[in-house]
Amino acid sequence: MTPHPIIRFSNATFSYKGHTALEGVTLDVHEGEFVGVIGPNGSGKTTLLKGLLGLIYPSAGSLQIFDCACEALRCEHRARIGYLPQKERTDPNYPITIWEVAMMGRYGAIGLLKRPKRQDREIVLESLEAVGMVSLKDHPFGQLSGGQQQRVLIARALSQRPDILLLDEPTTGIDATTQKRLSDLICRLHQQYKLTIVFVTHDINMISPIAETLIVLNNRLHAKGRPSEILTKEILSPVYGEEVIVAKRDQKPYIIVHDTHDHA
Amino acid sequence: MLELLSYGFIQRALLASLLIGLVCAVIGVFAVLRGMTFIGAGTAHSAFAGVTFAFWIGFPPFLMALVFGLSTVWITSYVQEKGKMKPDVPIGVFYTFTMALAIFFIGLMKTSRPEVFGYLFGSILSVTQSELIVIFALSVVILFIVGLFFKEFHFISFDQDMAEASGIPAKKLSFLLLNLISLAVVIALKSVGAMLVFALLVIPAAAAQQWATNMRSMMITSAIIGVASSWMGVLLSYWFDVPSGATIVMFSAGVFLFSVLFSGRQRMGQTS
Known part of the structure; x- marks a missing residue:
């Protein structure tokens, strides 16, 4: 049986100030699927995420999440979408501990005017354990390295007990070893929590x-x-240009593109 | 000292400065962390324009200060949203426009009203019983709302987009916070003066940030610095017959400088 689509774009178009960032997208993402989103600068990657987060709505077509039109998503729906933003390093003097950052993931579910309960604290503790940051929970967040901050932000997303986890360039600006650790962690969490991931x-x-x-x-x-179907010169060249190189490294495709990263 | 406390005007000044110091310091934490402090300066000058308008047409100055102060937040928020611009642009325009309005209204007054300038430079020793009641009531309202939405204000100060994406009505709460900042400025206007009230919002919170490692400690430290500065301002103002608003600000600026130099924050390293 095909799993149920948890996200459904139907000919969805997203525009800013009359400029179309993403046009006519029709796409299903199924429960538990791990989707990687690639494309050159300004190709609409971040726009796609903003649509999923309910920060922008389609100007034409529709986007459904949890069988609900994105315009009608309520707080309890949004609380089920975890998000790891593309983030600059936090001000080192910002007075917030790792625990406080991770607890923010619960605020949507706790609701306005209510305080975190024991159950919320247990969930946060479990999330910090999952990313290996529990021993530093009282440490100032701003004093952490970039990779550690990303782990805590993943813990914050996990604290939401999400069905969907959205990741926006989480490995940008950190060293290769930390990148590998983070991508391993995300894979493990995908399997452990049966998360739908859009990366x-x-x-x-x-x-x-x-x-x-x-x-x-x-x-x-x-x-x-x-990935094996997508990583071909025929598919990538129209997007990345003729200079794209599809090579093999350790029996796996290795792609070289001329692309500089930005926030489009 | 005990004799001093027996004077009614000193009791009122100490109570008013306790409330104003506390409220501005607490609200100031969010204003500083969110980078919203400029709205404090904008509101102060706008509220002063309200005071001059009130003196011109014979209305209660506090009421007009409130109307003008809150209007600043509403109008600048609207213009910012409509014109898709950074908040400091409409606030900057409004800041100067309302100061021009204040000068305009002073020019329209038939007779000289020296008490207008009390609102510009501050005079905490002249706070009346009825003003104290209003300050108390609005302080309770502000602190109560901050208590209700503390965790949400904390979240939007740290990361507004993330808060919005998590299902928190971040834009509405951000607007509420702006209104509270504006309200805090208005209740402090007579005591500290339009020129200096901005300092009461910024300095205690900025000094506290030098010491704090979490939100709670920043809030408590900011409140202590705010109240201590206000009380020192009242006492020094009485003992040495110097302007209260300026004394409050100079004392808190001294605490800020001390915090920057001795908090040890600059020596803190990064965890690897």
Whole structure:
């Protein structure tokens, strides 16, 4: 039986100030699926995430999440969507502990005017344990390294007890070893919590071994399929240009594209 | 000292400064962390324009200060949203426009009203019983709302987009917070003066940030610095016959400088 689509874009178009960032996207993401989203600068990757987060609505077509039109998503729906933003390093002097950051993940579920209960504290503790940060829970967040901050932000997303986890370039700006640890952690959490993951990245070689499905954006949905089907010169060249190189490294496809990363 | 406390005007000044110091310091924490402090300066000048308007047409100055102060938040928020601009632009425009309005209204007054300038430079020793009641009531309202939405204000100060995405009505709460900042400025206007009230909002919180490692400790430290500065301002103002608003600000600025130099924050390293 095919799993139920948890996210459904139907010919959805997203625009800012009359400029179309993403046009006519039709796409289903199923429960428990791990989707990698790739594309060059300005191809609409972050727009896709903003749509999923309910920060922008389609100007044409529709987007349904949990069988609910995104415009009608209520707080309790949003609380089921965990999000790891593309984030600059936090001000080192910002007075917040790791525990406080992770607890923020519960605020949507706790609701206005209510305080965290024992159950919330247990969930936060479990989330921090899952990312290996529980021993530093009282440490100031701003004093952590970039990789550690990302782990805590993953714990915050997990504290929401999400069904969907959205990741926006979480491995940008951190060293290769930490990148590998983070992508391993995300894979483990995907399996452990049966999370539906939408992972936006410019790093094709990092995402292709871990995602089950890759989608390629170029202001529209250019391609969707298993990484082995997508990582071909025929599919990537129209998006990344003729200079894209599809090579093999350790028997796996290795892609070299001319692309500089930005926040589009 | 005990004799001093027997004077009614000193009792009122100490109570008013306790409330104002506390409220501005607490609200100031969110204003500083959110980078919203400029709205405090904008509101102060707008509220002063309200005071001059009230003196011109014979209305209660506090009421007009409140109307003008809150209008600043509503109008600048609307203009910011409509014109898709950074908040400091409409606030900057409003700041100067309302100061021009204040000068305009002073010019329209038939007779000289020196008490207007009390609102510009502050005079905490002249707080009346009825003003104290209003300050008390509004302080309770502000602190109560902060208590109700503390965790949400904390979240939107740290990461507004994330708070919005988590299902928290971040935009509405951000607007509420702006209104509370504006309200705090208005209740402090007569005591500290439009020129200096901005300092009461910023300095205690900024000094506290030098010492704090979490939100709770920043809030408590900011409140202690705010109240201590206000009380020192009242006492020094009485003992040495110097302007109260300026004394409060100079004392808190001294605490800020001490915090920057001796908190040890600059020596803190990064966890690897």
